[in-house]
Amino acid sequence: MRWFPLALLLLCPSFTQAEDWTQWLGNRRDGTWNESGILQKFPPGGLKPAWVQPVGSGYAAPVVAEGRVIVVDYRPKPGTTKLEAIERVQCLDERTGKPLWSHEWETHYRRQLQSYATGPRAAPLIENGLVFTIGATGVIHCLELATGKVVWMHDALEAFDASVPTFGVSASPVAWRDMVIFACGGGDGILRALNQRTGAEVWRALPAKYELPYSAPTLMQLAGRTQLVQWDQQFLSGLDPDTGKVLWQVPFTARSNMAIARPMQSGNRVLVSGFYDGSMLVEVADDGAKMIWKNGGAGEQPQQTRSLHAVMTTPIIEGDYFYGTCSYGELRGLKLNDGERIWENKELTRQGRWGSYFWVKNGDRYFVNNDLGELLIMQFGPQGPKLIDRTPLIKPDTHCGYGPRRFADALVNWVQPAYANGHIIIRNDSEIRRVSLQAR
Numbered sequence: 001m002r003w004f005p006l007a008l009l010l011l012c013p014s015f016t017q018a019e020d021w022t023q024w025l026g027n028r029r030d031g032t033w034n035e036s037g038i039l040q041k042f043p044p045g046g047l048k049p050a051w052v053q054p055v056g057s058g059y060a061a062p063v064v065a066e067g068r069v070i071v072v073d074y075r076p077k078p079g080t081t082k083l084e085a086i087e088r089v090q091c092l093d094e095r096t097g098k099p100l101w102s103h104e105w106e107t108h109y110r111r112q113l114q115s116y117a118t119g120p121r122a123a124p125l126i127e128n129g130l131v132f133t134i135g136a137t138g139v140i141h142c143l144e145l146a147t148g149k150v151v152w153m154h155d156a157l158e159a160f161d162a163s164v165p166t167f168g169v170s171a172s173p174v175a176w177r178d179m180v181i182f183a184c185g186g187g188d189g190i191l192r193a194l195n196q197r198t199g200a201e202v203w204r205a206l207p208a209k210y211e212l213p214y215s216a217p218t219l220m221q222l223a224g225r226t227q228l229v230q231w232d233q234q235f236l237s238g239l240d241p242d243t244g245k246v247l248w249q250v251p252f253t254a255r256s257n258m259a260i261a262r263p264m265q266s267g268n269r270v271l272v273s274g275f276y277d278g279s280m281l282v283e284v285a286d287d288g289a290k291m292i293w294k295n296g297g298a299g300e301q302p303q304q305t306r307s308l309h310a311v312m313t314t315p316i317i318e319g320d321y322f323y324g325t326c327s328y329g330e331l332r333g334l335k336l337n338d339g340e341r342i343w344e345n346k347e348l349t350r351q352g353r354w355g356s357y358f359w360v361k362n363g364d365r366y367f368v369n370n371d372l373g374e375l376l377i378m379q380f381g382p383q384g385p386k387l388i389d390r391t392p393l394i395k396p397d398t399h400c401g402y403g404p405r406r407f408a409d410a411l412v413n414w415v416q417p418a419y420a421n422g423h424i425i426i427r428n429d430s431e432i433r434r435v436s437l438q439a440r
Contacts (some may be wrong), residue, residue, distance in 0.1 A: 003057075021064045021420040024123035024172040025262070026360065029218060031314065032363045033419040039439045041377070042391040050423065051097030051434040054090065057398070057429035058119025058136075059170075064420035065126040067094045068145060070135050071432055072118030083109045083117055087135040089124070090150055094421070097434060101148030107137045111164040118429065120397065121170035122216075123416070125180065130196060132180050136168035140182060142199060152199035154184075160204075161186030165211040165257060172216045174228075181217050181228065190215060193244060205231060205244035206237060214260040215272075222268050222284040228264075229428045231272050233257040238284060248289040250282045251412040260309060261310040261324075266317045266336060273315050275327055275354075276300060278307035279339055295339040302328050307339055312356045312414060316366070316380065323380045329355020331385055348376070354400070358416045367419065367437070369426065370397055372414040397429045 017035055056073030056186040063070050067093040077084040077250045088104035109117035117136075125132040130151065131143045138156030143149060156169070162184055171183035179193040179202050190212060213232035218230050219241060230243040233254040238247045255276040257287030264271045269292065273279040278296035282289045295307030308315060308324045315324035321342070324331050329352055331345040349355055349370060358369040359378075364390065373396040377388040396413040405415040417426035424437040 008062065013088075017422045019427075020066070020126075021418040023174070024061055024125075024216065024416065025062060025314070025421070028246070029174065031316070031360050033360045033367070034254050035419075035422060036104070037439050038362055038437050040390045042086040042375075042420040046391050046433045047375070047393060047437075049435050052433045053092060053099070053428055054430065055314065055432045056078070056119060057309065058290065058427075059414050060120040060399070061172075061416040062418045062425050062427055062432060063124050063125035063126055064094060064418050064425060067144060067423055068092065068100065068434070069094050069097075069434070070124045070126065070131055071420075071427055072120040072135065072299060075426075077106060081116065084222040085109050085117070085119055085137075087139065088341070089131065089133050089141065089148070090142060091131075091145070092432070094434070097125075097432075103141065103143060103148050103150065105135075105139060106140075107135060107139055109136065109168070111137065112168045112217060113166045116167050121168050121367060122172040125173045125175060127175040127180065130173075132173050132196075134169055134173060134182060134184060135169075136170075137164050138169045138184055140161050140184065140199075142180075142196070150195070154194075156182070156192075156200060160184055160192055161188070162212060165214065170216075170260075171212070171213060174217050175226070176219060177399070179241075181215055181241070183217055183230065185212075186299065189244075190232060191228075191239070191244065193241075195248070203244035205239055205246065206232065208232065208234065210234065211257045214257065216262055218262055220263075220265045220270070222265070222270070223286050227284070229263050230272060231259045231263050233259050236263065236272055236280070236282060236289075238289060248284065250280070250289050250291055252276060252294070253278050258311070260312055263413045264315055264317050264322070270366040271315060271317065271322060271336070271337075273308045273310035273324060275309050275311045278305065278309055279315075279334070281336065281339065292337075293339050303325065303329055306341060308332050308334055311354045313358065317357060318380060321380075321382050322387075325349070325355060325357045326352055331357075331381060333380065333384065342382055345385050348378075348385060348387055354414075356414060359381050360419050362419075369393065369413070369415075369417055371414055373413045373428070375424070392434060393424075394428050394431075395428050427435075
C-alpha cells in the first residue's frame with residue numbers, strides 16, 4: 001500500500017502542480033500560470049523573500065528550468081563610462097539562489113539612446129537543455145544550461161547586418177521545432193531562424209529598411225495552422241514558422257517604432273496596441289487576413305485617446321472584452337468586437353507617461369506587477385477592475401530615461417517577473433529575489 005500516501009496527496013485540494021517558467025511570459029508565452037495552491041491574499045506582514053542575490057542592471061525578465069534561474073544583466077566596464085558595457089548571463093540555484101555559473105562579454109551602448117543604456121532587455125529562452133540570450137546590442141549566445149559552456153554565438157550587427165534600435169534590442173526569442181527564431185536581422189530580413197544546436201541560419205524573413213521591432217515573435221494557432229506572428233513599425237505579419245514564408249500582412253504604422261507589446265490572440269483574431277496609434281483587430285482566414293477595426297486618437301494625452309494605447313503592457317483578452325494600461329498608466333476596458341471603450345480607472349496606478357503593468361493569469365485572477373515595485377491581485381470585467389490585495393515586492397531603482405513623467409520620482413521597475421514552482425522571481429537593477437506565493 002505504498003501508493004496510499006501519494007494518492008491522498010494528489011487528491012488534496014492544496015496540492016500544487018509545479019511548473020517551470022522557461023521563456024518570456026511563461027512556458028506557453030501567453031502570460032498564464034497554471035499552478036494551484038497559490039495564496040488568495042497576501043499575509044499581513046507582507047511577502048518575505050526566500051533568497052536575495054545581487055545582480056547588475058537590466059530590464060530582462062528571469063526564466064526558470066530544471067532547478068536553475070537564468071538572468072542577464074550589465075555593468076559598466078571598469079574605468080570607463082557606462083556606455084562601455086559588460087553584459088552577463090548568470091545561472092543561480094532556484095532553491096537557494098547560489099550562483100552556479102556565469103558567462104560575460106564586452107560590448108558598447110554608443111549606438112542606442114544613451115539614457116536607456118542600462119542593460120539587456122530580452123528575456124532568455126530555455127529549450128532542450130540550452131539557454132538562448134540576446135543582449136541590448138544584438139549579441140546572441142547559446143549556452144548549455146547545466147554548465148554555461150558556449151555552444152555558439154553571433155554578433156547580429158556583424159553576422160546579420162543588423163542595427164541597434166533606439167532603445168536597444170528587446171525582442172525575446174521563440175523556439176520552433178529544432179529552430180530558435182530571433183528578431184535580429186538587417187535589411188534583408190528582420191527575422192532569423194537559426195538551428196538550435198549549431199546556430200546555422202535556416203531561413204530569414206521580413207526584409208525592411210527600418211529599425212528592428214521591440215515586439216517579440218509569437219507562435220499562434222490561426223486558421224487551422226501554427227503561424228509565427230510578428231508586429232513591426234509598418235506591418236502585422238503572419239508567417240509559416242517552418243520556412244519563413246509570409247502568409248499575410250496587414251498595414252499598421254507604429255510611429256517612432258512603438259511596436260512593443262506582444263500581439264494577443266482570440267480565436268482567429270489578433271489584437272495589437274501601441275502608444276501613439278491605438279489598437280487594431282484583424283481576422284485571419286485560410287486565404288489571408290483583414291482588418292476588423294482600428295481605433296486611434298488625436299495625440300498621446302489621455303484626453304486625446306479614445307482607444308487603448310499600450311506601451312510595454314501587453315493587453316489581456318477576456319471573452320468579448322480586452323483590458324490594458326494606456327499611454328499614461330490609466331487602466332482601460334474595451335469591447336473586442338469594435339474597440340469601444342467601456343471604462344477607465346486612474347486610481348489603481350500612479351499616473352505617468354509610459355506607466356506600465358505586467359500581469360499573469362492564475363485561475364480567475366491576475367497577479368499584477370506595477371512599475372512602483374508592488375504586486376497586486378486583481379480581476380477584470382466589463383464593470384471595471386477589482387483590486388483584491390496589494391503589497392510591496394521590490395524596490396523600484398531603474399531610472400526611467402527621458403520624457404515627462406508624473407511620478408513622485410523617476411525610479412521604476414519595468415520587469416516581467418517569472419512565476420515558477422509556487423514562487424515569483426523578480427529583479428531590479430541591483431538584486432534578484434525569489435518570494436513564495438504558496439498558500440500557507
